[in-house]
Amino acid sequence: VQNNKNQTLSVQLKDRSYNIHIACKYPQLEIIDLINKVFIITDHNVENLYLKKFIGEAKNVLGFYSIKAGEQSKSLTQAEDIFSAMIKAGADRKTVVIALGGGVVGDLAGFVAATFMRGVPFYQCPTTLLAMVDSSVGGKVAVNHKLGKNIIGNFYQPKGVYISTDTLKTLPKREFAAGLAEVMKYGIIKDAAFFTWLEENKDKLLNLDPETLSHTINLSAKTKADIVSQDEYEKNGLRALLNLGHTFAHAEETLSGYGKILHGEAVAAGMIAACHVSNILGKMNLEECDRITKLTEYFDLPTKLTQLTTLDHFFKCMEGDKKNQNGKIHYIIPESIGDCNPPMVIDRKIIEEALL
Amino acid sequence: VQNNKNQTLSVQLKDRSYNIHIACKYPQLEIIDLINKVFIITDHNVENLYLKKFIGEAKNVLGFYSIKAGEQSKSLTQAEDIFSAMIKAGADRKTVVIALGGGVVGDLAGFVAATFMRGVPFYQCPTTLLAMVDSSVGGKVAVNHKLGKNIIGNFYQPKGVYISTDTLKTLPKREFAAGLAEVMKYGIIKDAAFFTWLEENKDKLLNLDPETLSHTINLSAKTKADIVSQDEYEKNGLRALLNLGHTFAHAEETLSGYGKILHGEAVAAGMIAACHVSNILGKMNLEECDRITKLTEYFDLPTKLTQLTTLDHFFKCMEGDKKNQNGKIHYIIPESIGDCNPPMVIDRKIIEEALL
Numbered sequence: 001v002q003n004n005k006n007q008t009l010s011v012q013l014k015d016r017s018y019n020i021h022i023a024c025k026y027p028q029l030e031i032i033d034l035i036n037k038v039f040i041i042t043d044h045n046v047e048n049l050y051l052k053k054f055i056g057e058a059k060n061v062l063g064f065y066s067i068k069a070g071e072q073s074k075s076l077t078q079a080e081d082i083f084s085a086m087i088k089a090g091a092d093r094k095t096v097v098i099a100l101g102g103g104v105v106g107d108l109a110g111f112v113a114a115t116f117m118r119g120v121p122f123y124q125c126p127t128t129l130l131a132m133v134d135s136s137v138g139g140k141v142a143v144n145h146k147l148g149k150n151i152i153g154n155f156y157q158p159k160g161v162y163i164s165t166d167t168l169k170t171l172p173k174r175e176f177a178a179g180l181a182e183v184m185k186y187g188i189i190k191d192a193a194f195f196t197w198l199e200e201n202k203d204k205l206l207n208l209d210p211e212t213l214s215h216t217i218n219l220s221a222k223t224k225a226d227i228v229s230q231d232e233y234e235k236n237g238l239r240a241l242l243n244l245g246h247t248f249a250h251a252e253e254t255l256s257g258y259g260k261i262l263h264g265e266a267v268a269a270g271m272i273a274a275c276h277v278s279n280i281l282g283k284m285n286l287e288e289c290d291r292i293t294k295l296t297e298y299f300d301l302p303t304k305l306t307q308l309t310t311l312d313h314f315f316k317c318m319e320g321d322k323k324n325q326n327g328k329i330h331y332i333i334p335e336s337i338g339d340c341n342p343p344m345v346i347d348r349k350i351i352e353e354a355l356l
Numbered sequence: 357v358q359n360n361k362n363q364t365l366s367v368q369l370k371d372r373s374y375n376i377h378i379a380c381k382y383p384q385l386e387i388i389d390l391i392n393k394v395f396i397i398t399d400h401n402v403e404n405l406y407l408k409k410f411i412g413e414a415k416n417v418l419g420f421y422s423i424k425a426g427e428q429s430k431s432l433t434q435a436e437d438i439f440s441a442m443i444k445a446g447a448d449r450k451t452v453v454i455a456l457g458g459g460v461v462g463d464l465a466g467f468v469a470a471t472f473m474r475g476v477p478f479y480q481c482p483t484t485l486l487a488m489v490d491s492s493v494g495g496k497v498a499v500n501h502k503l504g505k506n507i508i509g510n511f512y513q514p515k516g517v518y519i520s521t522d523t524l525k526t527l528p529k530r531e532f533a534a535g536l537a538e539v540m541k542y543g544i545i546k547d548a549a550f551f552t553w554l555e556e557n558k559d560k561l562l563n564l565d566p567e568t569l570s571h572t573i574n575l576s577a578k579t580k581a582d583i584v585s586q587d588e589y590e591k592n593g594l595r596a597l598l599n600l601g602h603t604f605a606h607a608e609e610t611l612s613g614y615g616k617i618l619h620g621e622a623v624a625a626g627m628i629a630a631c632h633v634s635n636i637l638g639k640m641n642l643e644e645c646d647r648i649t650k651l652t653e654y655f656d657l658p659t660k661l662t663q664l665t666t667l668d669h670f671f672k673c674m675e676g677d678k679k680n681q682n683g684k685i686h687y688i689i690p691e692s693i694g695d696c697n698p699p700m701v702i703d704r705k706i707i708e709e710a711l712l
Contacts, residue, residue: 076436079432083501083503083507083508084502088503092680092683114510115510116507118496118498118510118590119510142474145443151472152436153474154470154474154510155475320443
């Protein structure tokens with residue numbers, strides 16, 4: 001597959017439509033054409049690596065706020081502190097919030113933008129693979145509550161997303177792999193040809209070949225954007241497919257303690273669990289299960305959930321997932337690679353059989 | 357003016373349209389036709405007066421949360437505690453949040469509904485005049501930040517508003533009068549005939565005559581709904597007219613300390629200040645200024661701002677208002693009763709002359 005390195009994708013959401021720009025160069029504020037003042041939200045790691053380069057000669061920066069990297073920063077307390085910094089810097093309703101960082105920065109900055117003075121314009125500059133292919137696309141913004149992840153948030157679309165594959169060079173290998181779990185997910189739920197392409201290009205991908213990266217991000221973001229365009233507010237079940245593996249991952253993450261296991265790692269193990277369930281239900285054949293497991297292993301991602309020692313806890317955790325309705329767990333189960341079922345209720349015994 | 361006592365108003369906002377129902381009977385959950393479980397947010401006063409009657413025989417109540425009455429409850433900390441209560445009660449994405457109370461309950465419950473699991477359905481059952489004619493209409497939901505009122509929030513429309521004028525019988529006189537300030541505002545900014553009608557019916561209004569109340573609420577809510585329909589997100593300046601008197605009121609409230617002066621009281625004094633500015637600018641004649649002052653006095657509302665001893669503080673406070681842009685104070689100044697100018701920048705000397 002041949003691709004230009006610079007690509008633009010359109011996310012069609014009526015008056016909330018926007019573009020995703022994919023380029024190789026490191027991210028720069030000047031490429032976002034803005035008249036108004038901007039307030040940048042980032043984390044300490046990204047600040048050290050990119051903030052100076054990002055700002056460059058720009059004269060429209062009102063201020064920035066740098067959080068401690070990691071999920072624990074996604075809290076109302078942290079958001080409140082950012083509001084203070086913004087007010088003190090003189091931010092008003094026209095101030096543009098820019099998220100420069102990974103998923104945590106994007107989710108938190110998006111929530112801040114959605115709620116500051118009832119919503120200010122917002123741009124995403126994702127610097128991790130996970131953020132590029134998943135969290136920066138789709139308008140889900142949130143912070144965590146002590147009783148659950150992403151419980152507090154909004155649907156709030158950015159005005160634009162600026163992706164620079166250059167930033168992946170400084171991304172820790174483990175974080176890169178975590179992003180690949182979500183990339184694989186798009187192949188499994190919707191695009192068998194893309195999954196095969198990933199199998200064929202796995203080495204180039206791990207070697208950060210620019211064209212391979214660009215194509216991977218483009219196809220992943222496009223798949224997500226297509227689904228989001230058809231189900232922005234998670235009303236018709238289509239968007240739920242993006243949660244493949246996530247119900248298991250949610251429990252895995254909660255029981256490991258946030259930060260011990262990366263989200264993408266939990267998703268990888270969760271997807272394989274969903275494939276096993278599918279196989280038991282007579283859907284996915286063993287050969288496809290194996291292909292998924294093999295690629296997962298190749299990417300150095302976990303293939304097994306680790307928090308199953310107390311099964312009751314695990315199910316209790318899955319029951320607390322916000323995707324559930326009327327207290328029943330709704331599972332996303334693939335039919336085969338490239339084809340996925342809408343959320344379904346499944347007998348606990350079948351799930352246990354697949355997990356153990 | 358003859359009116360049916362039961363009226364329905366439609367707020368036209370495309371796929372976010374909803375109805376406002378005005379009735380005399382005390383509010384009842386059963387008149388809201390809901391399949392899903394509900395979670396009620398109220399305050400201690402309203403809980404004691406109405407909660408039992410409101411719930412009646414309804415079987416779909418998951419739980420309720422009662423806050424301490426007053427502006428200080430409109431905080432992120434309070435919202436976080438309500439999220440905990442909702443999660444513990446088993447609330448999910450389909451749970452309906454109902455605000456039963458005044459403006460504080462409505463703003464806070466609306467923010468909770470807007471952000472719980474990225475938004476759940478929300479109904480307003482306002483029990484104060486201010487909430488009926490102002491805060492329950494228009495979709496502004498918010499909590500306060502220590503550095504400013506309503507700094508954190510969203511535009512989030514309810515699925516419906518249920519008004520029962522019966523609840524005004526138990527509303528303290530001072531709170532009722534505060535609501536009348538916003539009622540007068542609608543006459544001044546958009547409807548001279550309504551203002552004259554208010555002058556003619558002021559006694560019936562103060563005596564809580566049901567038909568007079570119903571007409572007053574209907575016309576006020578309709579005026580607000582019309583403006584909101586044309587400018588939902590405060591983009592074209594029309595919605596800004598609703599802020600007549602509010603720039604002054606904002607400083608007055610902040611400097612008095614929240615809770616010392618009621619919002620409507622500050623707005624009353626602020627509107628008269630705006631009329632004086634208008635007069636100095638050669639717009640509103642003295643006769644109209646007097647009519648507004650007289651009706652304000654008749655309603656036992658303040659006609660003068662009380663926090664002008666340190667003028668610099670007062671202007672500093674007005675500068676912090678979130679309606680400003682680029683650090684410049686934007687004033688809403690009436691042209692005459694029933695006609696209002698878009699936001700304008702005015703020389704500080706003219707404002708001082710009007711205030712002192």
